[in-house]
Amino acid sequence: MNKSVIFEKLLIKQQLNPTQFLLCLSHLNHVVYLKNLNHPVIALFASEYMLIQNQKIQKFNRTSLNQYQQNAESIDFNHFFKKSLQNSHSDFNGGLIGFISYDEAAQQQVNIRSKNQPSLFLGIYYSYIKLTDQGWTFFSYEHDAEAIFQVIQEALQDKDKQNKNHQTFTLTQPCTARWSQHQYVTAFKQVQDYIRAGDCYQINLTQEFTAKAQGLLLDTTEAFWQLTDAPYSGYLKIDDFELLSCSPELFIDFEADRKITTKPIKGTMPRHKDAEQDEQSKQSLIHSKKDQAENVMIVDLLRNDLSVYAETGSVKTPKLFEIESFNQVHHMVSEVTATLREEVNPFHMLMSALPGGSITGAPKIRAMQIIEELEGAPRGAYCGSMGYFNFDGTGSWNILIRSIQKYQDNVSVWAGGGITIASDCDAEYQECFDKVEAMLKLLNTWYKPE
Incomplete structure (x- = not known):
């Protein structure tokens, strides 16, 4: 070449x-x-x-x-x-x-x-x-x-x-939650028990929605991208595996002069068609002490992750608790920047920093162990990362939230949120649906009962 x-x-x-x-x-x-x-x-x-x-x-x-x-x-x-x-x-x-x-x-x-x-x-x-x-x-x-x-x-x-x-995409079973509300409540209580015991400060507890399907998931992509208007969307097909990203979340931007930027999302409120109600929802998020506490935990975790590879003194937090509005939800987003040391390989740094702290919890290793114990199924691509590197080391990688996976005839969608000691179980359960409800509703339009 x-x-x-x-x-x-x-x-x-x-x-x-x-x-x-x-x-x-x-x-x-x-x-x-x-x-x-x-x-x-x-x-x-x-x-x-x-x-x-x-x-x-x-x-x-x-x-x-x-x-x-x-x-x-x-x-x-x-x-x-x-x-x-x-x-x-x-x-x-x-x-x-x-x-x-x-x-x-x-x-x-x-x-x-x-x-x-x-x-x-x-x-x-x-x-x-x-x-x-x-x-x-x-x-x-x-x-x-x-x-x-x-x-x-x-x-x-x-x-x-x-x-x-190609065979037209069709759901042969509707996409529904694998957990009942009772099962979610049980897992939520176990998370809070771990927090009280001092194992962790926060756990990103997620639940899976599953369906059976035939045909190419690719048929659905334009409808999902129009629905979500997500900045970090994407699609990949490998044999009988398809991955559709509708992600709003950046994991790491690798920029010129070895600058790196991460923008963790922690804190969510639903959008509303009524302008006054929508503004109230946004203001609730802006003034939510619980969401700010959750957000700053992940900012601290990511600052620590980046500092391992960054030039001394280069890790900064230029934005904290900013509100970004998407088609279905308002999100609380912060920003952490740093400068990679000259000798650091960008790919090795990416792999070391994955999975992102915003979708694990803190401390990260114990959070991942608890997630494995409680969630009941592997996440697969969900909460991983999709993106690119140029040959000069610049690039951009997302967090694979709001993503759909299809392998053979199995379709999987996930949603969840960060659980802290201040979390309310009913509110956290509802937040799962706030994040994924519109996608589920759209996905189920491809269900054709016989």
Whole structure:
């Protein structure tokens, strides 16, 4: 690959939405999409990729278009980043894209179960498609860029044929909570018992909503992205596994000059159609001492996580308890920044910091042990991270909340919140539904009872 010479060519002027474009490419494997703060990118034809499933690590190299061969060597992240390269873009410009599940991240420190599906995918992409002012434009650093361009053009021309070839997404069972309210109350009380005993200060207790389905989850993506308008949304398909992100939460931005930023969310109130009621909900969150206490616990945890890799004295908290409003909820968001030490590898730092403190609790290791004991099922990709790295070490990774996973015929959605000693059980139970109710309602529109 010649990273200094780029092939650039307009694919289509027509303003296809990302779902329409992804459906045209659905016959290709490990195509990935990131909204990336309104810089949409679709990456395809990974030159190599790493996949972990059931704790088995596999590495593949591309031998020809859409053909891969297993390789015993893993991706060498010690030499992945090229400091001589400077990225003039604020978004993906060729590099690594993928996801790391909560299960895979947590297993670095605690012994937990893993969901029976891919738990990590990391692909190196030299070919990608961006939505530019001219339309969807193809970029590639590969020698066979023209051939790849032709494959994509043919897929776009055959879009009607591609759409007919896949089975339409349908729920064969509605998506419902795996826990009853009584089971949630029992788990909530156990969390508070652990807090009183001094095991922890906060636990992010979550519950799973499950369904059975057939067809491609991809069919639903545009509807979910319109519903949530989430800044860190994305989509990935690996064989019979699909991951749909509607996440509002940034985990870490890796910026120029080794600056890093994390924006933990802790504190949620529902949105309302009535403007006065909506403002009351927002003001309740602004003045909530309980949510501020919860938020600052996670800020302290993340400050500690970042300080391990940061230049001395560089860890700052420029924003505390800011309110960000999304389509369904208001969130309390803080911001922590730091400067990575010169010798720190950005990927190693990301892996070490995962899973994010906002979706575990504090202290983190004991919180993850309690989560494993109480939640009753592995989280899978939920509360993991999805994102990218450029070759110069810049990049952006989210927290996979408001995400939907589909593996074979199993669909999974999760929601939860931080439990402290000041938490009210009924309010916390309701918060789960405030966060996920609109998504569940939309998902269940695909249920077609016989």
